[in-house]
Amino acid sequence: MCPWTVIGVNDMKHLSNKIKKHECTKAHMTNTFKLAMLGKANIAAQLDxxxxxxxxxxxxxxxxxxxxxxxxxxxxxxxxxxxxxxxxxxxxxxxxxxxxxxxxxxxxxxxxxxxxxxxxxxxxxxxxxxxVQNELLDCMLSVCKDYILEEVKNASYLAIQADETTDISTHCQLVLVLRYIDPHNNVQERFFEFIPLQNANADTVATALMERLGTILPDGQQGKLIAQAYDGAAVMRGAKGGVQRKVKDVYSSAHYIHCYAHQLNLIMQQATSHIPKIRTFFSDLGGFAAFFSRSFKRTAILDQVVAHRLPGTSTTRWNFHSRAVNTVYEHKENILRCFQTIRDSGDFDPITVREAGGFVRMMEDEVFCFFLTLFHKIMPHVDMLFSQLQKRNIDSVYITGLIKRFTSSIQTIRDSIPSGESSGSQQLPTKKRRGLGHEEQQLLAREVCDTILSHAKERFSFTKHLISSTLLQGDLFQQHSRTFPEAALETTVEAYPLLDKAKLKTELSLVYDNDQFRACSGAVTLLQFFLDNNLQETFTETVSLLKVLVTTPMATAEAERCFSTLKRIKTFLRNSMTQDRLNALAMLSIEKKLIRSIPDFNTRVIERFATQKERRAKFLYK
Structure with a gap:
């Protein structure tokens, strides 16, 4: 026994020497070893x-x-x-x-x-x-959500995309999709869940979103939410009482983005709906597919003569109109011969013969053929833009270039239309005529192009917070190197106060003067260049701005894809399923790639399943 524990220490002058001497004793070393091993060895395991x-x-x-x-x-x-x-x-x-x-x-x-x-x-x-199936589905959903939330926690910024619809059982559902940059610097759009709604008014939708955002972004992280994307419905976009306004009141940096794919549909609708002759043209065009779809006998003649089916049209998806225009234009002679065969063969009923005769007269009509040719020139540019707008990895910088090329192409088509003898300001004659003259046709064609151009300029014009995209638009770098875009910088810093204006200006000046940066066509490419060359520490503010631009969604296409999955799931898996099971099955269907990438996914699910409640079967190791 150490004398310190009996009489204590009163010679403080030599305490350090005594401590060193004590540390060398066997008793001290034995006690130290026992303390270190305290609780480490199970006596029952050693002895029994x-x-x-x-x-x-x-x-x-x-x-x-x-x-x-x-x-x-x-x-x-x-x-x-x-x-x-x-x-x-x-x-x-x-x-x-x-x-x-x-x-x-x-x-x-x-x-x-x-x-x-x-x-x-x-x-x-x-x-x-x-x-057990339902419990496993719950566990799988929890594992996926936890993984997504962990990625969101490590991301610099977050954007949400939401849209609402009714499923086939007429229940109102809101889909929530999260967009962010993952730890591997890849842009991700993750399905998070379907949210059941009592109705689709702004208060209900906003309340549901706020509840989920409170879970996704706990206290202190509200500044991460930089964008919210919905469709163009008044409930969503209302400036005073809409969903976007209610969300922005709480998340001040969450700027509203109108889905650009929806905007393209609106432009084309506007270009066709308010001009009676164009509206009639598309109505007639839709009749081609409808005529053949009503009878197998008619379709057999179509397959025999034309050897190509006619696609239908849609008022919301303009790529369907494009397919109809291109098919009728490219197979015009064969389709005309098909209708003539039906009319003259004597094998069809009077109604079919009468309708076929009407289509023959339509396809021989000069005005119909003129508009068919005009839209055959316009639609490929609409198709190309629409397909680009559906991509996930698009950003505001990339969108700017797409819209510029689109409007330039439409302007070229407009300039190719002969002006004739009448001036562009001359009004169409009010006298009723059976057909349109050449000048009237050309005037209408120019009106269609002018409508598309004016609405494209209006609807695709970037709002205040998206002017920042011009700061990092590669084809403007040379111009910016001569005259720095002070106004755009001021607007950007105002929209995103988290950026350091002075440092950002210095960094951008270096970017504009360096030829290597000019080859980057969009924010995603430019961000990858910075990361690949380990420049994120040098250009901190520029990288932050790029992450903002990349995280900002340009379309709600992902939400639309989620709804198509919702409809499939509800069709195959009965309408009486619970909401939790619906979300789990939707997650398994939509995020298959994510599930494959989660390390030890099955093990994580088993651990959660085993600890969910007391089970008679053994799943936890001793």
């Missing part, structure tokens, strides 16, 4: 051989149960990934069609002896019941 055996047996059983559960999880993932029903009509052992899920489980059992033995002998936990 029977306990060791029981632990080993328990862990072997856990291994087996986890293996079986992992296979069942694989089956659930497969069904969710391909939108297949989990439950069969008759799941009895004697059923010839127990459903896809049980069919997959049985197939795996024929290839896996452990799973086969489990299914034959299991009494406590078989793993194929509806309850």
């Amino acid at each position: 051989q029977g306990y060791k055996i029981s632990v080993k047996k328990h862990n072997e059983e856990v291994d087996k149960n986890r293996h079986v559960l992992s296979k069942i999880i694989d089956c659930v993932k497969f069904c969710g990934g391909f939108d297949l029903a989990l439950r069969g009509h008759d799941e009895a052992d004697t059923s010839d069609n127990p459903g896809v899920f049980l069919g997959l489980v049985n197939l795996l059992a024929s290839l896996d002896s452990v799973l086969e033995d489990h299914l034959k002998t299991a009494t406590v936990f078989k793993g194929t019941s509806k309850t």
Whole structure:
């Protein structure tokens, strides 16, 4: 026993020497070792051989149960990934069609002896019941959401995309999609969930969004939300009482973005709806596909003579109009011959003959052929722009270039239309005529092009917070190097107060003067250049601005894709499913790639499943 514990220390002058001497004693070293090992060794494990055996047996059983559960999880993932029903009509052992899920489980059992033995002998936990399926779906959804939230936590900025619709069971659903840059510097648009709504008014939608955002962005992170994208409905875009205004009142940096793909549809609708002759042209054009779709006999003649089906038209998706225009233009002679065959063959009923005769007269009409040629020139540019606007990795800088090329192409078509003898300001004659003269046709053609140009300029004009895109538009760098864009910089800093104006100006000046940066065509390319060359520490403010631009969504195309998945899931998986199960199945279907990329996904699901509640089957190791 150390004398310090009996009489204490009263010679403080030599305390340090005594401590060093004490540290070398065997008693001190023994006590130090015992303290370090305190609680580390389990006496029962050291002494009781029977306990060791029981632990080993328990862990072997856990291994087996986890293996079986992992296979069942694989089956659930497969069904969710391909939108297949989990439950069969008759799941009895004697059923010839127990459903896809049980069919997959049985197939795996024929290839896996452990799973086969489990299914034959299991009494406590078989793993194929509806309850277990739903619990596994809950766990999968939680694992995916936690992974997405972790990525959002590490992202510099976040944008949300939302849209609402009714599913096939007439329930109002709001889809929420998150856009951010992940830790690997890739732009991600992640489906987060479907939110059930009592109605689609602004207060209901805004309240639902606020509740989710409170979970996604806890206190202190509200500044991360820099953009919110919806469609053009008044409920969403209202400047005073709309959803975007209510969200912006709480998240001050969340600027509103109108979906650019929707804007393109609005432009084309405006160009065609207010001009009666053009509206009539597209109405007549839609009749081609409708005529053949009503009869197999008519379609057989179409296949025989034209060897090409006619696509229908749509008032909301202008690529359908484009396909109809191009098909009729490219196969005009054969389609005309097809209608003439139907009219003159004597094998069709009077109604069909009468309608076919009307289409023959239509296709021989000079005005119809003129507008068909005009829109055959315009539609490819609309198609190209529409397809570009549907991409995920687009940004405001890239959009600027697309719109510039689109308007330039439409202007070229407009300039190619002969002006004739009458001036552009001359009004069309009010006298009723059977057809249009050449001058009237040309006047209408120029009006169509002027409408597209004016609406493109208005609807695609960037709002205040998107003027920042011009600061990083590669084709303007040379111009900016001569005259620095002070006004755009001022507007950018006003929209995003988080940026340091003085440092950003210095960095941009260096960017404008360097030829290597000018080859970058968009914000995504430019950001990647900075990251690849480890310049993010030098150009901190420029990289921050680029991340803002890249994170800002240009379209709600991802939300539209989620709705198509919603409709498929609701069709295949019955309308009576719970909302949690719907979200889980939607996550498995939409985010298949994400699920494959999550390390040890099955293990994470099993851990959550095992700790969800007390279970009779063993899934946790000792």
